[in-house]
Amino acid sequence: MKRFRSAALVATLLVLAACGSSAQSNVTRDPDPERRGPQGRLAQFVVQCDLSHVAFDDPLVLPWQPGKSHLHLFFGNNSVDSNPGYGDRLLNANTSCEQRRDTASYWAPALLDPTGRAIEPTSMTAYYRPGQGVDHEEIVAYPEGLMLIGGDSASQQSQSTNIVAWSCGTGAVREDAPLQCGASSTLRMIVTFPDCWDGERLTGFGSSAHARYSSVEANGCPDSHPVVLPQLTIGIDYPPVDPTDLSLSSGGVETAHADFWNVWDQTKLEGEVANCLNRNLVCGVSS
């Protein structure tokens, strides 16, 4: 099964390359072996969060349209709904994260079993790291209120496993669809967010026009998006269910994506960026 999926992905990519997909210009990114290996090699700070709430809301893609979104799992900030207004309503909210100063919001479509029922996640882990080719001393905290999307909710074919992928727990294997994991592991959906910002727009209202991925080729961030941010990767863990015929509330598993809204305690966030990423240190592991 695994080999089949991989072969299919390679074939898809070859076709895409042959067709010269215009979407390619959005992202330049290398395979990323450092993130596939053990933790402890690359600087990071880590936050673990329980599920906060579920809602048919999306303050980023469908602001002020309560109940109009596909079902989302919200982690972190307890008060996020479809209202995209940044302010005390959110900054003073509670959080489902162990790091209590992380009042940011992370949301993703629900994973559905073959009958369409949502599978309850066990937890979500957020890893904040330097991106590709960036100078770790240049990383700055997300500006207050910044919204980011990782992955493509409208995708009709497998996405790059560098952006959305499935793994068993923190294991290094990355698949483009859910896989069977051992009983002592978890089925994990992984989404990596862009880490280069245009310095102007806090949201793309559903697009990622204001953000790009760093790359080794570009020596970090492209000139169009020169502000170097932490690269956020989240892993949403599920029990190791049978991977057959799973889907997402946004569509097939190829529509995997996630959203991030910086509602961190900004002082704490800036401190973690300075202490951990700018100093190139491992400030915690989660495995």
Next chain:
Amino acid sequence: MKRKLAVALTAVLTLAACGSSASNDAAPATEAAVATDAPAATDAPAATDAPAATDAPVETDPPTGADGVLRVPGDFGAIQEAVDAAAPGDLVLVSPGTYNEAVNVVTDEITIRGTDRAGVVLDGEFELDNGIRVLGAKGVVVENLTTQNYTSNGVFFTSAIGYRASYITAIRNGDYGIYAFDSINGQIDNSYASGSPDAGFYIGQCFPCDSIIDNVISEHNGLGYSGTNAGGNLVIINSTFRYNRAGIVPNSGSYELCYPERDTTIVSNIVHSNNQADTPAIDVAILAMGNGILAPGGIDNTITKNLVFDHDKTGIGLVPFLEEGANDDLPTPDEWDVGCAEQREEPPADEFPDTLLWEAQNNRVTLNDVSDSRVADIAVEGVGMATEELGNCWGGNIFGTSAPQDLENLAPCEGEGSGDWTLGVLNVLTWLADVETAPPSVDYREAVIPDPPELPNMPDAETAPVDPAINIIVDVDLDAMVVPDKPA
């Protein structure tokens, strides 16, 4: 340890598939994360300017007082303010009081000292992450104070070359009591940790560590000690590990760097009654519950002259560690002595199995006094490898039961072994099933743990000169050590 496992018996059945290999098939990234069909951005709120890079705390004031002593709250209102003002060699001297702070230390060779161990309390109130976090600074000393109720760790050293934690009391912290990660040349002594779901004391991701844990008490934690991928002149000595789920549990795993765990010396400790069912506990602590000294996947360890008693499973057990979701291939024996710094530079293997089975190999278990273990006082088992091929040895232990039977004659440290390895085997895989019925973790914020015993202050805290941790030498004469007396 820091590893989430929800082990079920089915894991045992999947062990047969351990040999299967899966490629780390990283497809080249050519696809884009494209925009969804969202409303066009018409009036996206514009940010002002990119925020300036926030620097690490810098020294803002010269040290107060010509003697290099920065007093809290006398000279500074907060410990962090004094730490930020301190220069290498300075002493931040903290008077009794409760400090709701998470202190970051980036300056080399400073000392943070309480004047009264029980009276100087850093309290995270279950809101702050680490009591004192030392971030790559060298030679920092933390001594004679209490850290409690932090969501992560009481005291945390990361990437520190030279560190010391002395006369520390760490209670009810959400991960570890005292946690040294990717740090070398360290010393943790005369300290106490209780009520953490992971380990009371931890030294991990270092080889050679050149570090020592001396005269500590660890109780009512998930694990008394954990040391993932640590070793190399790493000594745990003269300490007490009791009333944890499991006592001393160093392990190997590819989920962090510097595997395998090897060459830890565990000598002259009192390890007893690690069957405690009402503690907070990570999953591995539940799996390891009822064992005194357990080395899951540990290699080349020396376990000698310990007093070990009253355990539901084994007193001293050498068992495999099953790692599902591997990050690299198993190191071969010729790679066991590769230093951490060298391993860090090497990328993971291109192909490796989904699941790794780390066997406990080449350990020496000698001259311990082990009693009152419900499964076996001393025990060993291989799962992927035959138990007799693991290269572990035993000699001179006082013990009643072993698994397999007659272990000291099967694999003596001196001379040739003989006997039947199939008699009275451990059956470690049944432990995976035991997890199903084991008492679950108790939230660390709510677990009922006893008050610590009377714990001594460091001598002359008000006046003792500073002693930065720049010259920690670990040099223990094992021949001079003895099995401790049984506590009253």
